[in-house]
Amino acid sequence: MYAIICNGLRGRCHHLMMNGLTSCCRRLTSGGGVNQEVDNGIKRIRLFKRVFAIGLFGITLTTAVILKRQRSKQWHELMAKTKRLQGQKFGDLELYEMQGLVISEPTVKDWLNIESFVFRDDDIVVTAFPKSGITWLQEIVWLLANELDFKTAKSLTITDRFPYLEFPSPGIKSIERMKVRRYLKTHLTPTLLFSGKQLNETTEDNDNNNNIVVPKMITIFRNPKDLIVSYYHFCRMNKMIGFKEDFDHFFDRFISGSLPYGPVWNHYLDVLQWNNSQPDDRKILVIHYEDLKKDFANQVNRISEFLGKPKLSDDDMKQLTNHCSFDQMKYNPAVNYKHWDDLGFRDRNEAEFMRRGQIGDWKYYFSKEQNHTIDKLVKKYLQNKIYFVFE
Numbered sequence: 001m002y003a004i005i006c007n008g009l010r011g012r013c014h015h016l017m018m019n020g021l022t023s024c025c026r027r028l029t030s031g032g033g034v035n036q037e038v039d040n041g042i043k044r045i046r047l048f049k050r051v052f053a054i055g056l057f058g059i060t061l062t063t064a065v066i067l068k069r070q071r072s073k074q075w076h077e078l079m080a081k082t083k084r085l086q087g088q089k090f091g092d093l094e095l096y097e098m099q100g101l102v103i104s105e106p107t108v109k110d111w112l113n114i115e116s117f118v119f120r121d122d123d124i125v126v127t128a129f130p131k132s133g134i135t136w137l138q139e140i141v142w143l144l145a146n147e148l149d150f151k152t153a154k155s156l157t158i159t160d161r162f163p164y165l166e167f168p169s170p171g172i173k174s175i176e177r178m179k180v181r182r183y184l185k186t187h188l189t190p191t192l193l194f195s196g197k198q199l200n201e202t203t204e205d206n207d208n209n210n211n212i213v214v215p216k217m218i219t220i221f222r223n224p225k226d227l228i229v230s231y232y233h234f235c236r237m238n239k240m241i242g243f244k245e246d247f248d249h250f251f252d253r254f255i256s257g258s259l260p261y262g263p264v265w266n267h268y269l270d271v272l273q274w275n276n277s278q279p280d281d282r283k284i285l286v287i288h289y290e291d292l293k294k295d296f297a298n299q300v301n302r303i304s305e306f307l308g309k310p311k312l313s314d315d316d317m318k319q320l321t322n323h324c325s326f327d328q329m330k331y332n333p334a335v336n337y338k339h340w341d342d343l344g345f346r347d348r349n350e351a352e353f354m355r356r357g358q359i360g361d362w363k364y365y366f367s368k369e370q371n372h373t374i375d376k377l378v379k380k381y382l383q384n385k386i387y388f389v390f391e
């Protein structure tokens, strides 16, 4: 619209300028009052230029005002659906509730951009509740999709190769502009990811609508007991969160769901509901952390198949298993988040990002009562819909 008006105006001014010049030249060739005629011609050109500039400025200003109003309306609509969790700050973070999930303030502030984000057909999205082993899964997915290019995997950090959608760096706008194939990490559930988009029941309907793309998505589930321990250490270590309470306090926040991306039960249920309601080609591949630990090769084969890649040879599988083992990843600067130390994001008195990578670490933290509480909650919310291995 804006372009059409500008083009029209430009065409009109060009026409008027040319007319002015032609009539001026005509009079010049006919002889009398040469200087006067030239002056008049120049004045006319200047006048047209001014009219053009004022018109352009007016249109730009009007467009900016309209866009700002639209944005402000969308923001108010969003705020109407979003509840601030008063008095429940988590560390330094204000929390909000959106469609049954808790989101921290920086993500809420970016929500209009997240909502309008357009996925591409060849994007690969890895989504999981925090501390489920998403970094591990990202490394596997990226390598499988890139013909086991270990050299590049070691030279570029996972955050460069596989940016975090709702994180300020590089930011969703930069991700939108990426020219290469995109590998995206997110902790948002499918419902939240597609909340601003009208999804149809089948891909056929969608083709008719032809504007909503659902890319390939993979998730990783980890047993909630180990999740709690891992998340606890992460929140204490991460200076951007600023959480400094003890384990029991964290445990209570976790089970009440009042922490970023909580409650975990809603996250799991969201993925299950998505898979129940979507056609096969939109279903999320579910990998379990514990299966990856105990049965790496078979899980990698499932991922390969999902990505449409050939099965790895024994030799390639051996290399990938070695590269993705906890001991290798812990010391690999491309995936161990050591660069956070230099950026000042990590409290060096706390645990490292690659902490223990074990199943059953919760046993060193949980009281009998806490253990019982989680068992009860798993039963209550998930009703055996997901199997968990706790040791």
Ligand code: PPS
Residues within 6 Å of the ligand: 128, 129, 130, 131, 132, 133, 134, 135, 136, 226, 229, 230, 231, 233, 234, 324, 325, 326, 327, 329, 353, 354, 355, 356, 357, 358, 361
């Ligand atoms: S985050 O912050 O949400 O992106 O964290 P995430 O990557 O999901 O989870 C971090 C935990 O995964 C462990 N991890 C691994 N375990 C086993 N093998 C490998 N290769 C591996 N890579 C990462 C990591 O150590 C964190 O778990 P904890 O229990 O804290 O050690």
